[in-house]
Amino acid sequence: MSVTIREVARQAGVSVATVSRVLNSSGPVNDGTRARIERVAAELRYVPNGAARSLITSRTTTLGVILPDLHGEFFSEVIRGIDGAARQRGYHLLVSSSHSDRAELDAVLRSMNGRVDGLLVMSPHVDARVLQQVLPAKLPAVILGSTTGEVLAHWHVTMDNAGGARQITQHLIEMGHRQLVHLAGPEANADARERQQGFQAALQGAGLNPQVVPGDFTERGGAEAALRVFDSAELPTALVAANDSMAIGAILALRERGVRVPEDVAVTGFDDLPIGRYFTPALTTVHVSIDALGAQATAHLVTALTQVSAANGSAAAASFSTTETIPARLVVRMSCGATR
Amino acid sequence: MSVTIREVARQAGVSVATVSRVLNSSGPVNDGTRARIERVAAELRYVPNGAARSLITSRTTTLGVILPDLHGEFFSEVIRGIDGAARQRGYHLLVSSSHSDRAELDAVLRSMNGRVDGLLVMSPHVDARVLQQVLPAKLPAVILGSTTGEVLAHWHVTMDNAGGARQITQHLIEMGHRQLVHLAGPEANADARERQQGFQAALQGAGLNPQVVPGDFTERGGAEAALRVFDSAELPTALVAANDSMAIGAILALRERGVRVPEDVAVTGFDDLPIGRYFTPALTTVHVSIDALGAQATAHLVTALTQVSAANGSAAAASFSTTETIPARLVVRMSCGATR
DNA sequence: CTGTTAGCGCCTTCAC
DNA sequence: GTGAAGGCGCTAACAG
Numbered sequence: 278m279s280v281t282i283r284e285v286a287r288q289a290g291v292s293v294a295t296v297s298r299v300l301n302s303s304g305p306v307n308d309g310t311r312a313r314i315e316r317v318a319a320e321l322r323y324v325p326n327g328a329a330r331s332l333i334t335s336r337t338t339t340l341g342v343i344l345p346d347l348h349g350e351f352f353s354e355v356i357r358g359i360d361g362a363a364r365q366r367g368y369h370l371l372v373s374s375s376h377s378d379r380a381e382l383d384a385v386l387r388s389m390n391g392r393v394d395g396l397l398v399m400s401p402h403v404d405a406r407v408l409q410q411v412l413p414a415k416l417p418a419v420i421l422g423s424t425t426g427e428v429l430a431h432w433h434v435t436m437d438n439a440g441g442a443r444q445i446t447q448h449l450i451e452m453g454h455r456q457l458v459h460l461a462g463p464e465a466n467a468d469a470r471e472r473q474q475g476f477q478a479a480l481q482g483a484g485l486n487p488q489v490v491p492g493d494f495t496e497r498g499g500a501e502a503a504l505r506v507f508d509s510a511e512l513p514t515a516l517v518a519a520n521d522s523m524a525i526g527a528i529l530a531l532r533e534r535g536v537r538v539p540e541d542v543a544v545t546g547f548d549d550l551p552i553g554r555y556f557t558p559a560l561t562t563v564h565v566s567i568d569a570l571g572a573q574a575t576a577h578l579v580t581a582l583t584q585v586s587a588a589n590g591s592a593a594a595a596s597f598s599t600t601e602t603i604p605a606r607l608v609v610r611m612s613c614g615a616t617r
Numbered sequence: 618m619s620v621t622i623r624e625v626a627r628q629a630g631v632s633v634a635t636v637s638r639v640l641n642s643s644g645p646v647n648d649g650t651r652a653r654i655e656r657v658a659a660e661l662r663y664v665p666n667g668a669a670r671s672l673i674t675s676r677t678t679t680l681g682v683i684l685p686d687l688h689g690e691f692f693s694e695v696i697r698g699i700d701g702a703a704r705q706r707g708y709h710l711l712v713s714s715s716h717s718d719r720a721e722l723d724a725v726l727r728s729m730n731g732r733v734d735g736l737l738v739m740s741p742h743v744d745a746r747v748l749q750q751v752l753p754a755k756l757p758a759v760i761l762g763s764t765t766g767e768v769l770a771h772w773h774v775t776m777d778n779a780g781g782a783r784q785i786t787q788h789l790i791e792m793g794h795r796q797l798v799h800l801a802g803p804e805a806n807a808d809a810r811e812r813q814q815g816f817q818a819a820l821q822g823a824g825l826n827p828q829v830v831p832g833d834f835t836e837r838g839g840a841e842a843a844l845r846v847f848d849s850a851e852l853p854t855a856l857v858a859a860n861d862s863m864a865i866g867a868i869l870a871l872r873e874r875g876v877r878v879p880e881d882v883a884v885t886g887f888d889d890l891p892i893g894r895y896f897t898p899a900l901t902t903v904h905v906s907i908d909a910l911g912a913q914a915t916a917h918l919v920t921a922l923t924q925v926s927a928a929n930g931s932a933a934a935a936s937f938s939t940t941e942t943i944p945a946r947l948v949v950r951m952s953c954g955a956t957r
Numbered sequence: 958c959t960g961t962t963a964g965c966g967c968c969t970t971c972a973c
Numbered sequence: 974g975t976g977a978a979g980g981c982g983c984t985a986a987c988a989g
Contacts, residue, residue, distance in 0.1 A: 279730075279755050281982055292960045297984055304985095305958060324753065326731035328668045328677070329982035333965045337668070338728070339711070347700050353693035360687050360714055369728060370712045371679070374700055388678070388709060390619075391666035391966085392732070413664065415619050525895065555865065557897040621966055632976045637968055644969095647974060669966035673981050731982085 280321045289317040300325060331391070339369040340578060341393035341416075343385060345400060347374040349522065350550040351567060355421065358571025359397060366579045368394075376400065379407050386411060395578045397421060397571075402465040417585060419578045421570060423467035432581065433600040434574040438468050441563035441605025442475025445545050446517055448561075448607055450483050452614070454515040454543065458488045460502040460527060462519035469494065472519050472547060488513070492523050499523030500530035503544075507534055512542060515613070521546035521553050521562055528558075528612065539614035549608055558611035565605050573601060620661045629657040640665060671731075679709040680918060681733035681756075683725060685740060687714045689862065690890040691907060695761065698911025699737060706919045708734075716740065719747050726751055735918045737761060737911075742805040757921045759914045763807035772921065773940040774914040778808050778887075781903035781945025782815025785885050786857055788901075788947055790823050792954070794855040794883065798828045800842040800867060802859035809834065812859050812887060828853070832863050839863025840870035843884075847874055852882060855953070861886035861893050861902055868898075868952065879954030889948055898951035905945050913941060 282300075286293040291310060296318070298304040299311045306314075317323075331337040340363055344352055356372070363370055371393055376382045382403065389396070396418035400408060405426035412418050412431070419432040449457060459476045462469025473489060480487040490505055492498040499518055503526070506513065518524035524546030528538045538544050538558055546553055546562035553560035622640075626633040631650060636658070638644040639651045646654075657663075671677040680703055684692055696712070703710055711733050716722045722743060729736070736758035740748060745766035752758050752771070759772040789797060799816045802809025813829060820827040830845055832838040839858055843866070846856065858864035864886030868878045878884050878898055886893060886902035893900035 279753075279982095282984095283982080293983080294961080294985085295959060298959090301984080307958060310959085322753075324727045324730040326672070326982050327728060328672045328731040329965090330731075330984075331965095332666070332668045332672055332967090332982080333984045335965075339732075347693070347697045350690065350693065353687070353690070356696075357687045360712070364713075364715065372700070372710045372712050373704075375704065387664045388667060390664040391668040391670075392679075413619075413662075552892050552895060555892060555896050622968095623966080633967080634969080634977080635975060638975090641968080645974060650974085666966050669981090670968080671981095672966080672983090673968050675981075 279326070280323050282323070282325065285314065285318050285321060285323050288321065289314045337392055337394050338367060339371050339393045340575065341389040341396045342370050342372045343376060343382070343396065343398045343400065344372070344374045345376060345402065347372075350552060351520075351548060354550075354567035355399065355571040358566075358568030358573075359575050360571075361568070362572040362575035363579075366575075368575075368579060377402065379403065379411060382408075383411050386413060390416075395419070395582050397574055397578060400424065401467050401469075402463065417578060417581045419574045419581075421574050423471055425465075425467050425470075432574070432577045434570055434577065434603065435600065436468070436565040436567075436570060436603040437605040438471035439475035439478070441547060441565065441607075442472040442517070443479045444475075444605065444607045445547070445561070445563050446476050446479035447483075448609065449515045449517065449543060449545065449613060450479065450485070452543075455485060456488075456511070456513035457485070457515045457517055458490055458506050458513045460492045460499055460506075460516055460518040460523050461489050462492060462494045462523070464491065466494065469519050476517055492519060494520050494522060496522045496526030496529075499526030501526075503527035503530045504534070507531060507536065512536070515543040515545070518544065518546050521548045521550045521560060524560055524562070524612070525552070525556060528556075539612055543613040545613050553610070556612075561610045561613035562608050563605045564608045565603055570603050573603065577601070619666070620663050622663070622665065625654065625658050625661060625663050628661065629654045677709075677732055677734050678707060679711050679733045680915065681729040681736045682710050682712045683716060683722070683736065683738045683740065684712070684714045685716060685742065687712075690892060691860075691888060694890075694907035695739065695911040698906075698908030698913075699915050700911075701908070702912040702915035703919075706915075708915075708919060717742065719743065719751060722748075723751050726753060730756075735759070735922050737914055737918060740764065741807050741809075742803065757918060757925060759918045759921075761910060761914050763811055765805075765807050765810075772914070772917045774910055774917065774943065775940065776808070776905040776907075776910060776943040777945040778811035779815035779818070781887060781905065781947070782812040782857070783819045784815075784945065784947045785887070785901070785903050786816050786819035787823075788949065789855045789857065789883060789885065789953060790819065790825070792883075794853075795825060796828075796851070796853035797825070797855045797857055798830055798846050798853045800832045800839055800846075800856055800858040800863050801829050802832060802834045802863070804831065806834065809859050816857055832859060834860050834862060836862045836866030836869075839866030841866075843867035843870045844874070847871060847876065852876070855883040855885070858884060858886050861888045861890045861900060864900055864902070864952070865892070865896060868896075879952055883953040885953050893950070896952075901950045901953035902948050903945045904948045905943055910943050913943065917941070 399421040405424045477487040490502045492502040549564035739761040745764045817827040830842045832842040889904035
């Protein structure tokens, strides 16, 4: 196989222990022998075997990242946030995506055992109890985004879905809209449900009747939902989409039917994906720092990790259950007929 | 620590060897004992330790992915392609990004040793010789995208940068343009250089004088390059940007100066990012299946891997040096003033 | 300062 | 069909 520590030791005329010492700068080593070992190691292009090392140290400096998907700007942003925060702290990323059901999730988790120090899990469509059962008890984990039900014993970083939806809906109401329809995200998705609740709360708060059309967070789903609304008796004055992708799909579909946005109907999104700025009309939406979501979660996880290794052995496993919420901010652009 | 195979063996009243046999379905085991072992393993929620396993099998079923960045749609697409192809073949992804210089690259490679079976490397700004030196000789690797100079002894999946640039430039020439300026990508980037060469070749082929303004693949860079052109004596009739981001930056910047696209000047991109379709004016660009790039590279790598493990030990390490090129296709939309 | 000795958790001959 | 023993490459006490 590859060149091992033993080979370096042999050629340098020392024991493997000494080589290990200079490699990890643990323990004192004579300057002369250190130099000799470093030279031999370089000549042999020796690289320590990560698996062997983490087997004994039980540390991998790797974080497992579990996402439902890798498609689109949303996840791209999440990963970017995670990656930046992880790199900054010296951690690597073992990424796995597309886990719809429990069996898949379970398989991935199994394969990650022993290869990661902690887990970042985004799983908006898996029930919290299932998650709780499937997640290895010994592995610190941080949940990203909302889940169905409460996950205990884990950090949790979510975004203010309900608050954001409420804000954008109220803005429309203040602009004079009275007939608003929500193009909802997938029913099984917790984030989507919270957004819908925010929408409904805002309408009910204004004494209005909330209407909802089902959708699925995709552009196509947005288009279909919009057309369903369009085909019904009366066109509302505003469409509140559950995310930017749906909003864009809706606008495109309506445009083909000769409906103009925002002149004939206002349409808003959620997420503030980069594309929304370039789109015509520029999308009124809710901004949440998706990369911050990933970064925060990573920061928490690494903190937990270092605490665990500090409280090494002592069963001081502090209860990790804490939730942090990334704020949501209204971004008014053209698609709602803003005057500015 | 966690529950080990030994514990399962003890509680099932068998030896670890037998447990290992049922876990990997290697070797014959009595149906009764198999059932008992499976039951105990499930009860104990036993999960084999990946590090230990790959230490002995010297297989990780993990691919190392090294990218220069994770930002933006381009890399999002690359990863998606890789992820899909890898999952399909049962491989996981150890991702690492943002490696500008040799030292960083080296560090990452070291840390991946023993944790991955092969490497997918995209490193457009690192010289091929450096890459050659830094890449572990024992680790099969596939290079994504162009590099500066020839990398031998490795698979190589590139896209037809020069051909695509030539196509789009010729299209503009056929439309009657005579004054074209190229908004170039980063000098150190091999893909960018090839695109520039394609542009120049097309112009020279038509007996025209190629003009080039430096840039850096970013939107901001595109804006600055466009303004530099704008501020010079005469505005050309067409701007050929090195990628979509630069094209978009250029269009936005020009618009602020009151220059209309495509009426006053045609602007084209390269990559065919999703955003180009939604942008106004819709971007004329060159389509390359970026996800296919990732997927192909992954497919090749896995093939190489299985061959290596098949030719196990026998020094039949076939020369891997082969290059595949993902084709480029002209996509005519509005930003070049197309009549359709 | 340096070498020797144990394993980390698992798979794999080789006997029985 | 099953068990015992050895070792993957490395680190972490111990002795010297």
